[in-house]
Amino acid sequence: MMIGQGAEAIVTKTDATTVLKERIVKDYRHPVIDNALRKARTRREAKIFGKLAVMDFPAPRLKLMDDVNMRLTMDFINGPKLRDVFPTDNVRFSKELGRKVGVLHANDIVHGDLTTSNMILDNEIKFIDFGLSLISKKAEDKAVDLHLLDRALESKHHEVYSGSMLHVLEGYKEGNPAWQDVFNRLEKVQKRGRNKK
Ligand SMILES: Nc1ncnc2c1ncn2[C@@H]1O[C@H](COP(=O)(O)OP(=O)(O)O)[C@@H](O)[C@H]1O
Ligand SMILES: [Mg+2]
Structure with a gap:
């Protein structure tokens, strides 16, 4: 089930405790640049999630990073924005x-x-x-x-x-x-x- 679509990603709930955040292709960017940008942001977000886990900071825990398909799998946070x-x-x-x-x-x-x-x-x-x-x-x-x-x-x-x-x-x-x-x-x-x- 799709639960969010921001400026650059689609977020889907894949089971009771998991969401998938996938950075989508932006057609207005040159494909090489688009790929590099999505890869960099996917990796960066994964790296920060790692730091946050060490700090025990209130944020989703990362389950998987896939920097070929630009996907992060993480905990579903249940509640209102x-x-x-x-x-x-x-x-x-x-x-x-x-x-x-x-x-x-x-x-x-x-x-x-x-x-x-x-x-x-x-x-x-x-x-x-x-x-x-x-x-x-x-x-x-x-x-x-x-x-x-x-x-x-x-x-x-x-x-x-x-x-x-x-x-x-x-x-x-x-x-x-x-x-x-x-x-x-x-x-x-x-x-x-x-x-x-
Ligand atoms: N871990 C999560 N748990 C629950 N909802 C989430 C989670 N991550 C993202 N979302 C939902 O998806 C939306 C878009 O995700 P976000 O990470 O903010 O991406 P964007 O960069 O596209 O804004 C969020 O505003 C929120 O509603
Ligand atoms: Mg957002």
Whole structure:
């Protein structure tokens, strides 16, 4: 059964506990480039899932990687997307989400696509979709990750946005001991964004 179709992948539930994420061919890209890109993202996501397992981070566990057919098999996470429940209890969810982003960053994992559509509520918030993630120690990369989350919250959850980002940042401090460096960077990133306007 198909359960998700994002920008670049089709996700199918293959049994009670398993999903298959297959990166689909993009006809508008040159086939050689398309193949290289899908292979790189498949491998990258698999590598990050491996790191997340070692950290015991709340995310699906990888079962199989197939970088010929660009497929990942992983645990099915059962629950609503955070997007659909966020406004009901956004203070609690915001802190938890911020803390978990902090933990990722403290381990030098930058998610790359932090939106409430890439988080599933299953007793706790679990993160998915690490296809654009990178491993980086740079405060700049982490600040951009937070900035994109800020933008996503404002556009998808404008009714609760102003308070929720404050709680995200409060949670983040608990998750990442090096939060100060990242917050300093975030200010610069946001200034750049404003100057563009
Ligand atoms: N492990 C999983 N468990 C449950 N649902 C999933 C899982 N992985 C992906 N999905 C569903 O499939 C959708 C697309 O997957 P995602 O990894 O976000 O790919 P894309 O890069 O295409 O956005 C998700 O929004 C979610 O609904
Ligand atoms: Mg997604």
